[in-house]
Amino acid sequence: MSERVVELEVLRYNPETDSEPHFQRYSVSCEEEWVVLDALNKIKETIDPTLSYRWSCHMAVCGSCGMMVNGEPKLACKAFLRTFDGVIRVEPLAHFPIERDLVTVIDDFVMKLKRVKPYLIPKQDKPVSEGEYLQTPAELKKYKQYTLCINCMLCYAACPEYGLIPNYIGPAAIALAHRYNQDSRDGGRDERQEEIAATEGVWDCSFVGACSEVCPEHVDPAGAIQQVKIKSMVDWYKEHLMPWVKK
């Protein structure tokens, strides 16, 4: 194992003392195979215990350590130091207010996630005695990809539309709504459409596709959004041009 000194430029902000955020430079000796999160942990342990950031699993599962690394939204636990040259600039996720240092206020995303009802709403309730809701592998395949979302919010930091239009529901929430809409056991699509077929839902998306590029779990939220657009369009034409067709 070889070590090298890595220069990190980290955005600092303490709401109690700072009027605005500023960058602080750290030189930290790191192992060759370390990720940005390891470097931050070493800074916190050996140089500056006041540095604040979120992390938990260190294996791209919990979705806590999303931050901007050299301007791109990344999971700090998946961003290998050896892939960067020179000074590495680390900032909190774009488009979210800063709570402290690299910690952002994520209330907006959480509220939007709640609005799209990301849980199974069965077509009709049945008693436990009637057994499980069965599903074929083909039915599972229709939505499995969208279950991989870890709510890391990298897609929100990457989405220029979310930056422009704060009310836009955004990639992850729409992809999760789509995940339940695609589930053969679910009957809640009508309720979710009220949110995602609104202007602030899929129609604020201009298909930039950045969400899918940065997604660490390859959920492809942009694909989900386009599928929702097509289905919502069919709904609209049915409702307005063929009102005699029952939903």
Next chain:
Amino acid sequence: MARSNKPIVWGPFAAGGTLTAFLTPALILLTLLAALGHAPDLLAYERLHAVASHWLAKLVIVGIVFLSLWSAAHRLRITLYDLGMRADALVATVVYLIAVAGTLAAIVYLLRI
């Protein structure tokens, strides 16, 4: 929240985008071949002129022209919005009118054949 009426403009945009994705590369290739004097006989001017004289062909051509122009207009509208032009209603009116004007021109020329 109310469901959006955006599908009215998005439907032809999506259809036009799909059409253009397939047709534009073929058209560019054929135009280049024609410019070099190597257009296949089947696609010679006289033959295409004859095809376009049938009412069904006219209908199809108008459909293709409208959807392609509409798709380009809508894409331009969205791009201008992304570039910071916030007068969306004005931009939308102008670009969609251009698409409709182009379609009307195609109809006029086709009816003359």
